[in-house]
Amino acid sequence: MQITALRTLRLEEFPNLIWVTIETDEGVTGLGETFFGASAVEAYLHDWCAPKLLGTNPLHLQARVNSLNDYIGWRGAGVETRSYSAIDIALWDLFAKAHDRPLADMLGGRSRDRIRTYNTCAGYKYVRDARAQSVANWHAGETDGPYEDLEAFLSDAGALARSLLDQGITAMKIWPFDIAAERSSGLDITPDELRQALRPFEQIREAVGDQMDIMVEFHSLWSLPMAKRLARELAPFKTYWHEDPFRLDTPADLKNYATACDTWICASETLNGTAAFRDYLETGVAGVVMLDLSWCGGITEARKIAGMAEAYKVPVAPHDCTGPVVYAASCHLSMHLKNALLQESVRAFYTGWYRELATGLPQVEGGMISLNESAGHGIALNPGLWSRADAVTRTTTITNG
Incomplete structure (x- = not known):
């Protein structure tokens, strides 16, 4: 088997997402995806990665990974790493399809058939805004459906918790401190801002007691001293974990943070590669x-x-708060890993815009995720996406590469 083409797709409606397909001379294809800086990733995929992939055997997965690793761009999750990540997801999808098996099986077999999920309380606007992770932007404008969960946790987190429990979802992630962090560059919080940020935790505990696990997302926005202060303020609410309280330029700083944090530290979607995670561990x-x-x-x-x-x-x-391909591939990985604890999901996404783009999504029922059992990661983009008026496509083949 030989790789014959690399194709990419971007949509103006979803400016942060890019999809990559890898095609072969035997008609088997793989689909990958990544998020942020989509146009820059597109250029790198075609200019740097495609020439290294065309004409090679896609089933030699580690060899393909080895050939892509560049002299620069590996420490952080920059354009190079996001490109490699999308390609790797596509290669694993292709590998599993070539053997006509679900990805979870081809990873080495399953540890489980279902996994508990927690709901990241984002709304519908997130991926349709190139400005991405700003609370001020995320909850602007009209709602697109019943699960505008960012608006909900900022206004009535207790009602949101009850709504999730009604669906069997017993864990939720919120980030009410971001508003103050965006104002102060993570250096300070006023008494009124602190009261407003703590109110959702009070509402959840008042509404459902300890039936709901609460994950706190800090989006790496805070200074270390302020992060420690916020950790102490959160102690009465017995939160499940504290995620990315500050930028992990130096993971060792977490030892200082841990002196003020009485729950699990969770990190980090922003880290890349074994070396960075080794520093964390x-x-x-x-x-x-x-x-x-x-x-x-x-x-x-x-x-x-x-x-x-x-x-x-x-x-x-x-982690998943991006697109349907990464979501599905992550679910397959979670089914395989012995030490998988939880799988993130966003109900506004998997009941909403994911379905506008793709088929084959994992199922969520009773707070548990299960797979659809199709070959590969199971996700297929809707064919009409490639011909949409806002589509930006590019193809590199053996003949034109």
Whole structure:
């Protein structure tokens, strides 16, 4: 089998997403995806990656990964890494399809058939805004459906918790501190801002008691001193984990943070590769390893990171707040990994815009995720996407590459 073409697709409606397909001379294809800086990723995929892939055997997965690793761009999840990640997801999809098996089976078999999910309380606007992770932008405008969960946790988090429990979902992630962080560059919070940020935790506990696990997302926005203060303020609410309280330029700083934090530390979707996660694990305070398949180097790298975490006796919780391909691939990985704890999902996404783009989504029922059992990761983009008026497509083949 030989790779004959690499194709990419972007849509103006979803400016942060890019999809890549890898085609072969035997008609088997693979689909990958990544998020952020889509046009830059597109250029790198065609200019740098395609020439290294065309004419090679896609089933030699590690060899393909080895050939792509560049002299620069590997420490952080920049354009190079996001490109490699999308390609790796596509290669694993292709590999599993070539053997007519679900990805979870081809990863080495399953540890489970279902996994508990938690709901990240984002709304419908997120991926349709190139400005991405700003609370001020995320909850602007009219709602697109019944699960505008960011608006909900900012206004009535207790009602939101009851709504999730009605669906069997017993864990939720919220980020009410972001508003103050965006104003102060993470350096300070006023008494009124602190009261407003703590109110959702009060509402959840008042409404449903300890039936709901609450994950706190800080989006790496805070200074270390302020992060420690916020951790102490949150102690009465017995939160499940604290995620990315500050930028992990130096993961060892988490040892300082842990002196003020009485729950699990969770990090980090922003880290890439085994070396960065080793630094995190070696702090001795890692509670949960959160990796993002589209930012950490893909499935090949994620398996190594998870194996390393297992050696440190630390669980893994794959991140997903991006697109349907990464979501499905992450679910397959979670079914395989011995130390998978939880799988993130966003109900506004998997009941909403994911369905506008793709078929084959995993099922969510009673707070548990299960797979659809199709070959590969199961996701197929709707064919009409490639001919949409806002579609930007590019193809590199053996003849034109």
